[in-house]
Amino acid sequence: MPSPPVEHLFIVAAPGLEPALEAEVKGLGGTPHRWEGGVALEGPAGLHQEANLRLRTASRVLLRLGSFRAPDGGALTRGLAALPLGRVWTGAGMPRLFVTSHRSRVPAGAVLGAAARAWGLPGLARAGALEEDEAGGLTLLARLEGEVCTVSVDTSGGLLYRRGYRQEVGRAPLRETLAAGLLLLAGYDGGEPLVDPMCGSGTFLIEGAWLSMRRAPGLERRFAFEDFPGFEPSAWAALRARVQAEALAAPRAPLSGFDLNAGALGTARRNARRAGVALTLERQDVRTLVAPGGAPGLVVANPPYGKRVGEGGELPDLYRALGATLKRAFGGWRVALLVPDEAVLIRALGLPGARSLPVRNGGLPCRCLLSPL
Structure with a gap:
């Protein structure tokens, strides 16, 4: 046989x-x-x-x-x-x-x-x-x-970060695969609250919502293997239906995003709507932000950096403000930050003892900082 x-x-x-x-x-x-x-x-x-x-x-x-x-x-x-x-x-x-x-x-x-x-x-x-x-x-x-x-x-065709929901991006787009990877490296399983204090177009939150809903990321796109000889559309449709049936109707925990830029929040809302997820999005300054009520969870953020958005000399002040807010308002939470591989900015956050993992974002060397608060 x-x-x-x-x-x-x-x-x-x-x-x-x-x-x-x-x-x-x-x-x-x-x-x-x-x-x-x-x-x-x-x-x-x-x-x-x-x-x-x-x-x-x-x-x-x-x-x-x-x-x-x-x-x-x-x-x-x-x-x-x-x-x-x-x-x-x-x-x-x-x-x-x-x-x-x-x-x-x-x-x-x-x-x-x-x-x-x-x-x-x-x-x-x-x-x-x-x-x-x-x-x-x-x-x-x-x-x-x-x-x-x-x-x-x-077998994929276009890169797999193209989920289909993000038709609009902010000034510094974060790939969906990198966002999901940082959440998983931080141990996020979708069962605890997720907060992004600088949410931009909402990529971290949407990926977190899909993870919480156990929703497969490839359900809304086409793949190169669909053009292979011998591809069986009926078998593929059955697999997609089985995987889709595993998804929950809503996230298992609340997801909250904040940003000072009203335009970015509008983009995040439209991206979330296309992704079929409900997010709490508010216009807030990171300097005065307070944690949502309820159990602690994970704070995740991709703060701006000069090579990416041209913020220049104000960045150390912004990073100090972010670090201060994390320590003041989010005691008991965990944090995962995607930051440039620049010692001056990492020091400005004031998170001693954070675990630092090397990654790349858009070709730039970065660090994923993981730390309890």
Whole structure:
């Protein structure tokens, strides 16, 4: 009796979010293996669909098509020709192939040429790393590690931070995957109050609400695998319906956002409406803010920083005010802050003993500060 098919996935995460992604992936079953840049996972056929649908911190889900030794051009062409490309490509259109290399003597251009010959194409576009926001058509990735070539297909399409609800952004948009990752790194499970004293367009709060509602982040978007040959719309519809049925009608705990900018609050309200969540949003200055009544929970914030919004020399004062409010009004709460990797601003917060985790936001080195108050 033949063994059931097994998928080999590499699930990509933004730098610093690998631990949060690994914890999420464990919920899909199997044994994840964390690497720099993501998590590897093996599982049954169709696992890539559930991963795209459920994972909050993943950037892309890559499905491995094959791995082979390629010591020379001939072996490279033969290995590429043997890949089961028919599983993911109808033969229409022109695939894009992105090539990365580590300790390999084979140039990226040679891989493109070998792939064109192997797959009977007049040529292939692109060499180099897959750009973050690149989407459209079949996207393949070849990684050369010494003499070993591994080829994968992007099953996601557009990056997975694109949930569908955020059609408007503030001056300094925070990606949904990073927001969800910081909440998970802070141990937020949706069962306690969540407050964002500088909520902007509401990304932290909406991601927190969906986490609290156990709502899968991929329910409102389309994925690249829906164009693969053999894709079964009825099976996919059944999976989506099952996952959607797991969601609660409302968050399990209150979520409150504050901001001094009335325009940002308007954006947050409209984003929340599109996401189908109810938030408490008020115009308040962080300097005079008081904690909502009831049990303590988690305070989360992405305060502005100069490279991001051009606040300049007023930033240390703002950070001191934020730190003072946290200590004055939120005793007994926990705090998770996304801040720039700048010692002067971190010191201004006055949170000694905070755990500091390196992450990146829009390519900028940042820190996730986690601390009890």
